Amino acid sequence: MKILIIEDNKDLAQSMSCYLEREHYICECVYQYHEALERLSFNSYDCILLDIMLPDGNGLQLLNHLKKEKINSGVLIISAKDALDDKIHGLEKGADDYITKPFHLPELHARLRAVFRRKKMDGYNEVRFNEIILNTDTYEVSVGEARLEVTQKEFELLLYFLVNKNRVLSKQSIANHLWGDYTDNLANFDFVYQHVKNLRKKIGTAKGNDYIETIYGLGYKFNALKYKGS
Structure with missing residues (x-):
């Protein structure tokens, strides 16, 4: 599975990437909104880990872009603990699930697999x-x-x-x-x-x-x- 991690906290992004690569995923990390747009223009991904708050844009805008360009990647929102509105808006705009910071990496992995099964495999393993x-x-x-x-x-x-x-x-x-x-x-x-x-x-x-x-x-x-x- 190929994953795009969009997260401005570089330490967290690298932590997620290292963990998922040990689980045999291919991971790419970007830290800004416009970097994410550029990657999505040239590459396809099975799933996207999406932080809502980015230094040069908003993850909700990126969800609009995915819908407009008919990009069928699964999306797992990474949200702040108190950002309930962002979670709701993200799900309404087409995200598949969300996980709240701080989180355990095994839970992230489980949710990511669930998103992939629903999106690409009709819910089956x-x-x-x-x-x-x-x-x-x-x-x-x-x-x-x-x-x-x-x-x-x-x-x-x-x-x-x-x-x-x-x-x-x-x-x-x-x-x-x-x-x-x-x-x-x-x-x-x-x-x-x-x-x-x-x-x-x-x-x-x-x-x-x-x-x-x-x-x-x-x-x-x-x-x-x-x-x-x-």
Whole structure:
């Protein structure tokens, strides 16, 4: 899961980022409103951790921007203890949940997972498509009756494909989603090909259908219409 943390308290932002990265999330931090707008213009995120009070803008304005641009990221508001109006307004403007400062990081993690399940997985901890099943709690993948031995990145890659079925995903967008800021200065994204190749091979070995198509010159697409029963 890829997370954008929008929080002007740098110590808190880094604390959240370090904790979530240990839980295998990709995290990016920004500390101002206009930094957040810039990131959202070029990148997609599964969830956004949003502080309402920012030095150069208001988180509620950012919720308006998400709605206007039809950005479908889950949003978890980080609010001050006495900011009841901000919580209510945030939920009315499309935020999915809120957490009040100070909070425990395990609670933040639990709420974040709940937001992701509701937003991307219809409230379930499993993603199912035909013979493929992903469990986002245990990071297990099954194809029919066979359990696949996949790496963390292969799991995240397959999940990214499944929540974006029938959409063409460029190598750059895949790399950015799975590796975040680390890919900004890379000359090419050829390493994505190897990860896709390994994933397709493992699914094929388990007698699964080959839904992942190479779109030459563009990237890849999980074609949910390719096989009968999709």
